[in-house]
Amino acid sequence: MNEQERLINDLVIANRILANENVCDAYGHVSIRNPKNPNTFFMARSLAPELVTRDDIVELDLEGNPINEESRHLYLERFIHGSILEARRDVMSVVHAHAEEILPFGIADGTPLRPVIHAGSFIGAHIPVWDIADRFGDTNLLVANVEQGRDLAQTLGENNVALMRGHGFAAAARSLIEVVRMSVYLPRNARALSRALHLGGNIKSLSQGEIDARNRGYKPYSPETWRAWEYWANKCGCGGMLTRPDED
Amino acid sequence: MNEQERLINDLVIANRILANENVCDAYGHVSIRNPKNPNTFFMARSLAPELVTRDDIVELDLEGNPINEESRHLYLERFIHGSILEARRDVMSVVHAHAEEILPFGIADGTPLRPVIHAGSFIGAHIPVWDIADRFGDTNLLVANVEQGRDLAQTLGENNVALMRGHGFAAAARSLIEVVRMSVYLPRNARALSRALHLGGNIKSLSQGEIDARNRGYKPYSPETWRAWEYWANKCGCGGMLTRPDED
Amino acid sequence: MNEQERLINDLVIANRILANENVCDAYGHVSIRNPKNPNTFFMARSLAPELVTRDDIVELDLEGNPINEESRHLYLERFIHGSILEARRDVMSVVHAHAEEILPFGIADGTPLRPVIHAGSFIGAHIPVWDIADRFGDTNLLVANVEQGRDLAQTLGENNVALMRGHGFAAAARSLIEVVRMSVYLPRNARALSRALHLGGNIKSLSQGEIDARNRGYKPYSPETWRAWEYWANKCGCGGMLTRPDED
Amino acid sequence: MNEQERLINDLVIANRILANENVCDAYGHVSIRNPKNPNTFFMARSLAPELVTRDDIVELDLEGNPINEESRHLYLERFIHGSILEARRDVMSVVHAHAEEILPFGIADGTPLRPVIHAGSFIGAHIPVWDIADRFGDTNLLVANVEQGRDLAQTLGENNVALMRGHGFAAAARSLIEVVRMSVYLPRNARALSRALHLGGNIKSLSQGEIDARNRGYKPYSPETWRAWEYWANKCGCGGMLTRPDED
Numbered sequence: 001m002n003e004q005e006r007l008i009n010d011l012v013i014a015n016r017i018l019a020n021e022n023v024c025d026a027y028g029h030v031s032i033r034n035p036k037n038p039n040t041f042f043m044a045r046s047l048a049p050e051l052v053t054r055d056d057i058v059e060l061d062l063e064g065n066p067i068n069e070e071s072r073h074l075y076l077e078r079f080i081h082g083s084i085l086e087a088r089r090d091v092m093s094v095v096h097a098h099a100e101e102i103l104p105f106g107i108a109d110g111t112p113l114r115p116v117i118h119a120g121s122f123i124g125a126h127i128p129v130w131d132i133a134d135r136f137g138d139t140n141l142l143v144a145n146v147e148q149g150r151d152l153a154q155t156l157g158e159n160n161v162a163l164m165r166g167h168g169f170a171a172a173a174r175s176l177i178e179v180v181r182m183s184v185y186l187p188r189n190a191r192a193l194s195r196a197l198h199l200g201g202n203i204k205s206l207s208q209g210e211i212d213a214r215n216r217g218y219k220p221y222s223p224e225t226w227r228a229w230e231y232w233a234n235k236c237g238c239g240g241m242l243t244r245p246d247e248d
Numbered sequence: 249m250n251e252q253e254r255l256i257n258d259l260v261i262a263n264r265i266l267a268n269e270n271v272c273d274a275y276g277h278v279s280i281r282n283p284k285n286p287n288t289f290f291m292a293r294s295l296a297p298e299l300v301t302r303d304d305i306v307e308l309d310l311e312g313n314p315i316n317e318e319s320r321h322l323y324l325e326r327f328i329h330g331s332i333l334e335a336r337r338d339v340m341s342v343v344h345a346h347a348e349e350i351l352p353f354g355i356a357d358g359t360p361l362r363p364v365i366h367a368g369s370f371i372g373a374h375i376p377v378w379d380i381a382d383r384f385g386d387t388n389l390l391v392a393n394v395e396q397g398r399d400l401a402q403t404l405g406e407n408n409v410a411l412m413r414g415h416g417f418a419a420a421a422r423s424l425i426e427v428v429r430m431s432v433y434l435p436r437n438a439r440a441l442s443r444a445l446h447l448g449g450n451i452k453s454l455s456q457g458e459i460d461a462r463n464r465g466y467k468p469y470s471p472e473t474w475r476a477w478e479y480w481a482n483k484c485g486c487g488g489m490l491t492r493p494d495e496d
Numbered sequence: 497m498n499e500q501e502r503l504i505n506d507l508v509i510a511n512r513i514l515a516n517e518n519v520c521d522a523y524g525h526v527s528i529r530n531p532k533n534p535n536t537f538f539m540a541r542s543l544a545p546e547l548v549t550r551d552d553i554v555e556l557d558l559e560g561n562p563i564n565e566e567s568r569h570l571y572l573e574r575f576i577h578g579s580i581l582e583a584r585r586d587v588m589s590v591v592h593a594h595a596e597e598i599l600p601f602g603i604a605d606g607t608p609l610r611p612v613i614h615a616g617s618f619i620g621a622h623i624p625v626w627d628i629a630d631r632f633g634d635t636n637l638l639v640a641n642v643e644q645g646r647d648l649a650q651t652l653g654e655n656n657v658a659l660m661r662g663h664g665f666a667a668a669a670r671s672l673i674e675v676v677r678m679s680v681y682l683p684r685n686a687r688a689l690s691r692a693l694h695l696g697g698n699i700k701s702l703s704q705g706e707i708d709a710r711n712r713g714y715k716p717y718s719p720e721t722w723r724a725w726e727y728w729a730n731k732c733g734c735g736g737m738l739t740r741p742d743e744d
Numbered sequence: 745m746n747e748q749e750r751l752i753n754d755l756v757i758a759n760r761i762l763a764n765e766n767v768c769d770a771y772g773h774v775s776i777r778n779p780k781n782p783n784t785f786f787m788a789r790s791l792a793p794e795l796v797t798r799d800d801i802v803e804l805d806l807e808g809n810p811i812n813e814e815s816r817h818l819y820l821e822r823f824i825h826g827s828i829l830e831a832r833r834d835v836m837s838v839v840h841a842h843a844e845e846i847l848p849f850g851i852a853d854g855t856p857l858r859p860v861i862h863a864g865s866f867i868g869a870h871i872p873v874w875d876i877a878d879r880f881g882d883t884n885l886l887v888a889n890v891e892q893g894r895d896l897a898q899t900l901g902e903n904n905v906a907l908m909r910g911h912g913f914a915a916a917a918r919s920l921i922e923v924v925r926m927s928v929y930l931p932r933n934a935r936a937l938s939r940a941l942h943l944g945g946n947i948k949s950l951s952q953g954e955i956d957a958r959n960r961g962y963k964p965y966s967p968e969t970w971r972a973w974e975y976w977a978n979k980c981g982c983g984g985m986l987t988r989p990d991e992d
Contacts, residue, residue, distance in 0.1 A: 026476035027367070046471045048479030073471035098367065103440040107364045110449025116851045118885035118911050119771070119842065131452075138457025140465050141366035166454055167366050192847040194446060198938060201854025204875075206910055209882025217884050223790045223817035228770035231792035274724035275615075294719045296727030321719035346615065351688040355612045358697025379700075386705025388713050389614035414702060415614050442694060522972035523863070542967045544975030569967035594863065599936040603860045606945025627948075634953025636961050637862035662950055663862050690942060 006243055007032060007176075008057045011042055013238045014180050017229075018097065019050035020236035023183045028097030028168070030183075031081040032176050034059065035092075041085055046073040062086040063146050076144055083149030084156060084172050091172040093179040096143075098168035101187035104194070105129075106163040111197060113163065113190055115206045120189025121214040122173070122182045123161045125206075130155040131165040141167050161186060175220040177229050184232070221245070254491055255280060255424075256305045259290055261486045262428050265477075266345065267298035268484035271431045276345030276416070278431075279329040280424050282307065283340075289333055294321040310334040311394050324392055331397030332404060332420050339420040341427040344391075346416035349435035352442070353377075354411040359445060361411065361438055363454045368437025369462040370421070370430045371409045373454075378403040379413040389415050409434060423468040425477050432480070469493070502739055503528060503672075504553045507538055509734045510676050513725075514593065515546035516732035519679045524593030524664070526679075527577040528672050530555065531588075537581055542569040558582040559642050572640055579645030580652060580668050587668040589675040592639075594664035597683035600690070601625075602659040607693060609659065609686055611702045616685025617710040618669070618678045619657045621702075626651040627661040637663050657682060671716040673725050680728070717741070750987055751776060751920075752801045755786055757982045758924050761973075762841065763794035764980035767927045772841030772912070774927075775825040776920050778803065779836075785829055790817040806830040807890050820888050827893030828900060828916050835916040837923040840887075842912035845931035848938070849873075850907040855941060857907065857934055859950045864933025865958040866917070866926045867905045869950075874899040875909040885911050905930060919964040921973050928976070965989070 001009065011032050018024045031043035040059050044052045058074065059067040062082040066074065081094045105113040106129055113127045130152050132139055143149050143164075152170060156162040160182065161171045171186065173179035196203050219225065221244065233242050249257065259280050266272045279291035288307050292300040306322065307315040310330040314322065329342045353361040354377055361375045378400050380387055391397050391412075400418060404410040408430065409419045419434065421427035444451050467473065469492065481490050497505065507528055514520045527539035536555050540548040554570065555563040558578040562570065577590045601609040602625055609623045626648050628635055639645050639660075648666060652658040656678065657667045667682065669675035692699050715721065717740065729738050745753065755776050762768045775787035784803050788796045802818065803811040806826040810818065825838045849857040850873055857871045874896050876883055887893050887908075896914060900906040904926065905915045915930065917923035940947050963969065965988065977986050 026479035027472075046475060048475055048482075050479060051482060076472060098365070100436060100439060101443075103365055104444035104447050107440060107453075108444040108447040108449050108451050111447040116910055117842070117847055121885075133455070133458070138455055138461055140462040141369075141454075141458060165452060166364055166458075188844060191844060192851060194443060195845075195938060196848035196852040197446065198941065199848050199852040199855040201852050203852050204909060205851075206885075207877070207882055210877070210885060210910075213882055214884040224771075224820060227790060227792055231770035231794060234792075234795060274727035275720075294723060296723055296730075298727060299730060324720060346613070348684060348687060349691075351613055352692035352695050355688060355701075356692040356695040356697050356699050359695040381703070381706070386703055386709055388710045389617075389702075389706060413700060414612055414706075442691060445694065522975035523968075542971060544971055544978075546975060547978060572968060594861070596932060596935060597939075599861055600940035600943050603936060603949075604940040604943040604945050604947050607943040629951070629954070634951055634957055636958040637865075637950075637954060661948060662860055662954075690939060693942065 001243060003035065006245060007035065008042060008054055009241055009243065010176055011057055012052055012054055013233050013241055014176055015044060015049040015052040016236040016238050017180055017232040018095065018183060019048070021184045021232060023095070023099045023187065024049045024097045028095070029075050029077070029081070030093070030095045030176070030179065031085070032093045033085050033091070038089065040067055041081060043075065043078065043081060045070070046075050076142055079146050079149030080143045080152060080170050083146065083153040084170060087150070087153040088172055090174060093173055093176040095171045095179050095183040096168060097183060099183070099187040101190040101194070102163060102169050105190060106165045106167065111193070113193065115189055115211060116193045116196060116203065117189050118206070118214065119185040120192070121206050121211045122178065122218070123186050123189060124159050125208055125211055126159055127161050127163060128155050128157065128159060129163045129165055133165070177220045177225060178218070181225065181228055249491060251283065254493060255283065256290060256302050257489055257491065258424055259305055260300055260302055261481050261489055262424055263292060263297040263300040264484040264486050265428055265480040266343065266431060267296070269432045269480060271343070271347045271435065272297045272345045276343070277323050277325070277329070278341070278343045278424070278427065279333070280341045281333050281339070286337065288315055289329060291323065291326060291329060293318070294323050324390055327394050327397030328391045328400060328418050331394065331401040332418060335398070335401040336420055338422060341421055341424040343419045343427050343431040344416060345431060347431070347435040349438040349442070350411060350417050353438060354413045354415065359441070361441065363437055363459060364441045364444060364451065365437050366454070366462065367433040368440070369454050369459045370426065370466070371434050371437060372407050373456055373459055374407055375409050375411060376403050376405065376407060377411045377413055381413070425468045425473060426466070429473065429476055497739060499531065502741060503531065504538060504550055505737055505739065506672055507553055508548055508550055509729050509737055510672055511540060511545040511548040512732040512734050513676055513728040514591065514679060515544070517680045517728060519591070519595045519683065520545040520593045524591070525571050525573070525577070526589070526591045526672070526675065527581070528589045529581050529587070534585065536563055537577060539571065539574060539577060541566070542571050572638055575642050575645030576639045576648060576666050579642065579649040580666060583646070583649040584668055586670060589669055589672040591667045591675050591679040592664060593679060595679070595683040597686040597690070598659060598665050601686060602661045602663065607689070609689065611685055611707060612689045612692060612699065613685050614702070614710065615681040616688070617702050617707045618674065618714070619682050619685060620655050621704055621707055622655055623657050623659060624651050624653065624655060625659045625661055629661070673716045673721060674714070677721065677724055745987060747779065750989060751779065752786060752798050753985055753987065754920055755801055756796055756798055757977050757985055758920055759788060759793040759796040760980040760982050761924055761976040762839065762927060763792070765928045765976060767839070767843045767931065768793045768841045772839070773819050773821070773825070774837070774839045774920070774923065775829070776837045777829050777835070782833065784811055785825060787819065787822060787825060789814070790819050820886055823890050823893030824887045824896060824914050827890065827897040828914060831894070831897040832916055834918060837917055837920040839915045839923050839927040840912060841927060843927070843931040845934040845938070846907060846913050849934060850909045850911065855937070857937065859933055859955060860937045860940060860947065861933050862950070862958065863929040864936070865950050865955045866922065866962070867930050867933060868903050869952055869955055870903055871905050871907060872899050872901065872903060873907045873909055877909070921964045921969060922962070925969065925972055
């Protein structure tokens with residue numbers, strides 16, 4: 001397997017994990033920047049993530065146009081990915097999904113989402129909420145063009161996650177494995193915070209120093225990171241597709 | 249497959265999806281109007297939706313009488329379907345079910361159900377609650393005759409969904425695919441609203457303009473709509489039964 | 497299959513359904529009175545309900561002694577069943593289990609459990625809470641002898657369900673199918689009530705007249721009752737074991 | 745199978761049960777003290793518990809060093825196990841995991857976790873919360889060395905369970921079967937307490953006398969304890985691996 005084949009292979013695994021871990025249902029998508037050309041990225045054609053195979057992966061430019069001729073339908077919201085990859089040169093991979101547990105934090109303004117469990121530290125201390133209506137008024141809530149994508153990317157700023165009001169979230173990370181892990185633990189962190197509220201008293205979030213300490217230790221192919229990727233891949237039937245680029 | 253065979257095939261898929269997505273359990277049913285005769289409709293005989301096959305589909309008139317001789321038991325509540333199809337000539341398909349997450353909104357009067365997530369927009373801005381006791385006093389809560397069905401249809405009015413106090417919901421739409429999608433996202437929207445309440449602060453629902461914008465863009469066989477139908481059908485083991493009428 | 501074989505067959509199905517519907521886990525049990533001898537009943541030897549087969553069924557007298565010589569371990573809490581069957585000659589079948597959703601109603605005294613959904617009507621308007629400590633002080637909370645069983649039966653009285661503080665519930669009904677159905681919908685009714693509380697406002701429970709109307713219509717082998725039994729049996733892999741005694 | 749083979753066999757079963765019962769995901773681990781050498785213990789190499797087989801089990805000393813030469817990665821947090829086994833000579837087995845339902849009790853200080861259901865009695869009346877920041881300041885929250893392990897063990901003291909703020913729990917017991925059972929019912933007890941709060945009124949916890957009565961009756965191979973182990977092992981596909989040491 002050459003580098004690009006491996007990348008596409010991993011992107012298929014990521015799609016299946018996100019479906020199996022209830023981050024995506026029929027909707028939601030994950031992308032990865034082309035390591036050989038920072039101005040293009042790969043993602044699936046319009047298809048439920050659970051059904052994605054290698055042949056469904058297409059290459060797009062940062063404005064969402066397919067690099068090769070393409071007759072198949074593309075995700076309407078591919079602009080989320082292109083715009084974030086355009087604005088954030090440090091980001092290699094983006095997820096957009098509607099995981100149920102995060103939706104309330106984009107609807108109610110009483111409790112900001114913040115990391116309360118160590119596995120949630122990677123979402124970062126500040127998670128902005130983007131409301132498409134603020135600039136675009138009454139829409140169908142979808143990020144359906146470059147202008148909307150760039151507006152979302154601007155709200156995301158230097159953070160790792162933005163909530164989208166009444167819709168879902170966008171997460172950005174330095175690697176595919178990292179963005180998948182962030183997307184799996186984001187709803188779990190949301191659930192822990194929501195339930196902690198219910199118990200009353202003071203809520204102890206992770207401190208900035210703790211978030212920083214965890215970030216310093218992060219490596220995409222550390223045994224601890226790999227353990228989760230390997231586990232999730234096996235759970236969704238993709239154990240046989242695993243490759244580990246740092247161990248060739 | 250001719251048109252009617254395809255319709256019955258799709259109705260079987262709809263039954264299985266509603267069971268697999270926890271909209272129905274042993275109870276609940278889905279119907280579709282006969283496209284060649286607006287005064288009849290198709291639904292299963294009395295059987296749990298997960299077990300429905302083509303041979304279980306029967307044709308009924310709008311008062312719930314079988315068109316062909318039928319010795320098998322019919323759903324007691326087939327009048328829900330007949331009465332809504334009678335009152336609403338724009339409606340092609342009806343679901344009645346007891347999905348758990350919507351039940352609280354028919355029991356407590358403190359928080360009206362309303363769309364808060366984009367996938368829930370199709371339930372519409374207003375969701376009336378029908379209480380069978382208002383007109384019929386102490387009953388077994390089932391819609392067991394034409395008079396009760398028509399009373400429910402009157403409460404539904406021009407809306408897409410009515411809650412039934414202590415019982416469940418009825419949803420009506422322009423196509424089978426649409427009513428299934430609405431029935432799957434109705435409980436998820438209910439859950440998002442319920443959890444958002446818990447977080448405190450203001451709750452931002454979808455505006456009427458957003459609901460309208462989404463309705464304008466809706467097409468039953470758009471890639472986005474099809475994506476969900478294809479995904480849910482595959483999840484419940486009906487992937488091999490899929491046909492796409494607009495692509496013949 | 498003769499009557500007793502059919503009865504034991506149905507008892508195995510009931511065990512498997514209760515496990516598969518999350519009413520029981522490793523613990524919990526279901527019994528049925530011997531139709532030929534009202535002073536004995538059948539239940540499994542000490543075994544998780546999901547693993548019960550025909551050979552695991554034993555016959556006990558109302559004080560919990562095995563009718564035939566038995567070297568295998570018996571459920572410690574078989575006295576729940578014997579004592580209820582002793583006190584209530586109208587009851588044919590008993591379930592004891594620890595379904596999670598009902599536990600809070602036996603721990604907190606702020607909200608009495610009551611039927612709020614039509615499928616929950618069979619639990620009855622009044623559900624007493626039995627606290628073993630009231631009469632027996634500090635115990636291991638298990639109903640481990642006839643005296644404790646009779647005390648529980650006395651609290652149950654003429655009701656269909658009693659909660660057991662910090663422990664679980666006991667349900668009693670006129671048939672095996674009925675007690676299984678009651679045990680499946682009991683936790684769902686509890687969940688609906690708990691979530692309705694969260695929405696605020698007035699909670700509308702089923703009226704006594706509605707409960708009575710539903711009871712009047714109940715028949716253990718009606719198409720509606722059978723539909724659930726057939727569905728649950730198929731879901732837990734026991735579809736092939738189904739027999740329908742009223743259709744011989 | 746000799747004693748050590750049986751012990752390793754049981755440790756594999758324990759790993760699989762903890763994964764299947766949602767106590768562990770990719771993370772979390774279980775250990776058992778070497779019965780022939782109280783200064784060493786067995787646990788898996790760094791691997792998701794669901795994927796653990798006999799060959800993945802390694803022997804470590806109480807400071808977390810492998811007894812035999814080992815090139816494979818070890819769990820970063822093996823010090824939790826070593827330090828508790830060092831401080832508590834009565835303890836034979838330790839679990840550390842992040843089960844979701846217990847997390848809120850380590851984040852919010854409004855409601856202490858305590859046993860409210862009989863199956864939760866073994867967690868004990870007092871469950872201290874250990875905050876790694878109290879002594880070590882801003883860390884990545886992992887127990888990554890002997891000093892941190894010993895600090896946790898000191899907070900655990902003579903209790904059975906300690907919560908770890910923003911992270912998870914550590915449970916200690918006299919046998920592997922007991923620690924697994926405690927770890928499965930710990931989150932369920934947490935959920936019951938959390939939901940009971942929601943119902944309002946007084947919450948009735950287990951009394952110290954009840955906890956003591958249950959402890960007095962506990963035997964690791966009683967029919968009641970075995971029933972759960974047998975059930976959980978079967979559910980996770982390890983039924984064929986079961987051995988019962990007391991019945992040779």
